[in-house]
Amino acid sequence: MTATDVSTSTSTAQHIELTERYAAHNYHPLPVVLAEGEGAWVIDVDGRRYLDCLAGYSALNFGHSNERLVAVAREQLGHLTLTSRAFFNDKLSGFAEALARLTGKDMILPMNSGAEAVETAIKVSRKWGYEVKGVPAGQASIITMQGNFHGRTTTIVSFSDDEVATSGYAPFTTGFRSVAYGDIDAVAAAIDETTVAVLFEPIQGEGGVVMPPEGFLRDLRALCTERNVLMVADEIQAGLARSGKTFACDHEDVVPDIYVLGKALGGGLYPVSAIAADRDVMDVITPGSHGSTFGGNPLAAAIGTEVVAMLEEGTFQARAAEIGDQIEAGFRPLVGNGLVGVRVRGAWAGIDIDPSLMTGRQMSEALMERGILAKDTHGSTVRFAPPLVASDDDIALLVTAVTEILTAG
Numbered sequence: 432m433t434a435t436d437v438s439t440s441t442s443t444a445q446h447i448e449l450t451e452r453y454a455a456h457n458y459h460p461l462p463v464v465l466a467e468g469e470g471a472w473v474i475d476v477d478g479r480r481y482l483d484c485l486a487g488y489s490a491l492n493f494g495h496s497n498e499r500l501v502a503v504a505r506e507q508l509g510h511l512t513l514t515s516r517a518f519f520n521d522k523l524s525g526f527a528e529a530l531a532r533l534t535g536k537d538m539i540l541p542m543n544s545g546a547e548a549v550e551t552a553i554k555v556s557r558k559w560g561y562e563v564k565g566v567p568a569g570q571a572s573i574i575t576m577q578g579n580f581h582g583r584t585t586t587i588v589s590f591s592d593d594e595v596a597t598s599g600y601a602p603f604t605t606g607f608r609s610v611a612y613g614d615i616d617a618v619a620a621a622i623d624e625t626t627v628a629v630l631f632e633p634i635q636g637e638g639g640v641v642m643p644p645e646g647f648l649r650d651l652r653a654l655c656t657e658r659n660v661l662m663v664a665d666e667i668q669a670g671l672a673r674s675g676k677t678f679a680c681d682h683e684d685v686v687p688d689i690y691v692l693g694k695a696l697g698g699g700l701y702p703v704s705a706i707a708a709d710r711d712v713m714d715v716i717t718p719g720s721h722g723s724t725f726g727g728n729p730l731a732a733a734i735g736t737e738v739v740a741m742l743e744e745g746t747f748q749a750r751a752a753e754i755g756d757q758i759e760a761g762f763r764p765l766v767g768n769g770l771v772g773v774r775v776r777g778a779w780a781g782i783d784i785d786p787s788l789m790t791g792r793q794m795s796e797a798l799m800e801r802g803i804l805a806k807d808t809h810g811s812t813v814r815f816a817p818p819l820v821a822s823d824d825d826i827a828l829l830v831t832a833v834t835e836i837l838t839a840g
């Protein structure tokens with residue numbers, strides 16, 4: 432790896448200037464313009480190499496330009512890319528079967544973005560509430576968690592407590608009750624006869640890789656069963672090997688009623704999302720009651736089928752756990768030495784930097800200068816989610832860089 436020269440080239444400056452001029456400012460990117468990617472590494476327009484420790488918010492679990500996924504996509508491009516669901520296609524059948532097998536559920540409903548899958552889970556839960564549970568018309572409520580991130584649609588930001596995500600977007604969708612993340616007593620107290628679902632992230636990614644207390648997922652499973660409420664796990668970022676297991680719920684051997692999946696389901700090549708549920712829940716969906724032009728298209732389905740095949744081999748889950756051990760061993764000694772907190776689950780880590788030293792943004796900028804890309808969240812927190820193809824040397828580079836920056840800071 433070559434050391435990164437922080438001076439901004441003309442080419443980099445031009446791309447940034449044009450992007451800022453013509454594309455809405457809904458992100459605050461680091462000043463790097465990427466042009467190539469392979470495995471855990473990306474290359475900018477000036478040829479500088481960076482270790483990608485964000486991995487498209489876990490969409491790139493299998494690495495950039497993963498050979499198997501690219502081969503499948505290329506092959507499918509030569510056949511058929513879109514039919515709409517007005518017709519059947521010869522790839523959705525295999526994808527639906529494979530994803531149902533992976534999740535252990537009877538059926539899937541394919542969509543595109545993560546937010547669409549969350550919206551789907553909300554709609555299915557409400558309809559199940561009315562048609563199966565017998566909730567009075569128009570009164571369904573869903574319990575959500577404080578600190579959540581489930582996407583950016585109007586309905587989803589209606590239950591966000593992030594000022595930036597909500598400000599200026601009222602009026603919001605009603606029917607949600609928010610409780611403290613991981614507080615089983617608060618969930619129990621919030622459930623009443625109108626409650627159709629509890630929507631939660633088994634690990635809050637955007638929140639800074641925050642985990643609920645040990646036992647929460649098991650207790651939530653028992654509570655949802657007892658009170659006839661759907662347990663809806665948003666595994667969009669936490670699932671599909673990132674946490675060291677296929678699903679983050681697996682850490683407590685818990686099976687939710689609805690899995691909400693996205694990001695890595697499309698291998699970082701294509702937006703592919705889905706929910707998975709048993710027939711008694713999914714059967715509330717009838718023709719015309721929900722859908723999407725691109726959902727379940729043959730290109731998405733071909734890629735998704737290969738993603739499932741790769742996950743069924745188990746190697747990515749095992750590698751995520753190994754990476755997690757290395758990250759834990761590297762970051763844990765920094766607590767009290769520049770860090771005030773470290774949370775690691777699989778190849779996923781959130782570090783809380785001592786705010787008197789630097790902000791998370793400053794840490795991300797300093798890492799960029801050293802050829803590592805990561806993303807800050809909530810002021811002094813930085814999360815790391817390298818592709819699961821990262822080598823031991825790559826992870827060692829990350830640990831050394833963070834250690835040196837904290838020491839110098």
Ligand SMILES: Cc1ncc(COP(=O)(O)O)c(C=O)c1O
Binds near residue numbers: 545546549665667668
């Ligand atoms: C847990 C979770 N749910 C939903 C989403 C939304 O996914 P998308 O950005 O694909 O709409 C995200 C995105 O970061 C997420 O982390």
